[in-house]
Amino acid sequence: MSDTVSIVIVSHSPDVARGAADMVRQMVGSEVKVAFCGGNVEGGLGTSVPHIMEAIDAAWSPRGVAILVDLGGAETNSEMAVELLPAERRSLVVVCNAPIVEGAVMAATEAAGGSPLDRVRAVAEELSAD
Amino acid sequence: MDRHSSIPGRNPAPRDADAAGETAKGSVMLVHAVGMHARPAVKLTKLAKRFSAKVAVRVAGAADWIDAKSVAKVMAMRASPESIIEFEARGADAQAAVNALVSLVALDFPDMAR
Numbered sequence: 001m002s003d004t005v006s007i008v009i010v011s012h013s014p015d016v017a018r019g020a021a022d023m024v025r026q027m028v029g030s031e032v033k034v035a036f037c038g039g040n041v042e043g044g045l046g047t048s049v050p051h052i053m054e055a056i057d058a059a060w061s062p063r064g065v066a067i068l069v070d071l072g073g074a075e076t077n078s079e080m081a082v083e084l085l086p087a088e089r090r091s092l093v094v095v096c097n098a099p100i101v102e103g104a105v106m107a108a109t110e111a112a113g114g115s116p117l118d119r120v121r122a123v124a125e126e127l128s129a130d
Numbered sequence: 131m132d133r134h135s136s137i138p139g140r141n142p143a144p145r146d147a148d149a150a151g152e153t154a155k156g157s158v159m160l161v162h163a164v165g166m167h168a169r170p171a172v173k174l175t176k177l178a179k180r181f182s183a184k185v186a187v188r189v190a191g192a193a194d195w196i197d198a199k200s201v202a203k204v205m206a207m208r209a210s211p212e213s214i215i216e217f218e219a220r221g222a223d224a225q226a227a228v229n230a231l232v233s234l235v236a237l238d239f240p241d242m243a244r
Contacts (some may be wrong), residue, residue: 014196026167027169027172028172028176028177076194105168105172105201106202109175109176110171110201110203112176112179113175113176113180113199114179123200123201123202125162126200126202
């Protein structure tokens with residue numbers, strides 16, 4: 001189960017995050033680990049660095065983790081969460097510049113084929129290339 | 131079932147591979163009710179990636195071949211129901227790849243075991 005790159009979905013909304021993760025599981029399958037988080041610590045819309053770190057931990061794969069985010073704070077908080085990881089894990093986690101739902105499905109499809117992290121990221125980012 | 135078997139009554143992949151035995155072609159009608167949309171595209175891409183051969187796909191008559199291992203490109207094909215999908219593969223397992231992909235489309239994208 002950990003022989004593929006994993007996916008983490010970070011949205012301001014827990015419903016969006018859960019829904020995107022459901023789409024990955026149903027469309028791509030269960031061979032790629034998917035974790036998600038959404039909402040701030042008070043339960044409102046927002047993102048939280050500790051929650052993102054927990055999601056990275058839950059999805060952890062030695063092949064790496066690709067994070068898909070929605071708006072501004074989700075990206076900056078995800079980058080902060082990556083910086084707070086142990087040094088040996090930091091280089092194995094990337095934040096993708098891609099639409100959250102489409103990017104998650106396409107990244108997971110690429111990951112399911114056993115592709116390395118940089119390839120998974122590139123496929124997700126193809127969507128915003130032009 | 132053996133996913134490499136041909137489907138009776140469907141257009142079988144021709145076995146006239148070139149001298150090197152490394153090119154294979156096949157075509158099949160897309161029977162999916164909504165065409166090649168997201169879910170079928172994911173299944174097609176995942177299956178294509180199981181093979182080492184380079185696999186190209188297109189709607190019959192289209193000018194350009196698409197990399198069947200690129201989910202973004204396959205999704206963007208927007209093939210409509212009852213269009214003919216063509217595959218062309220090059221590589222050691224080209225024939226197996228084409229057979230498997232033709233079966234996938236002919237059987238309307240059944241769930242696959244890993």
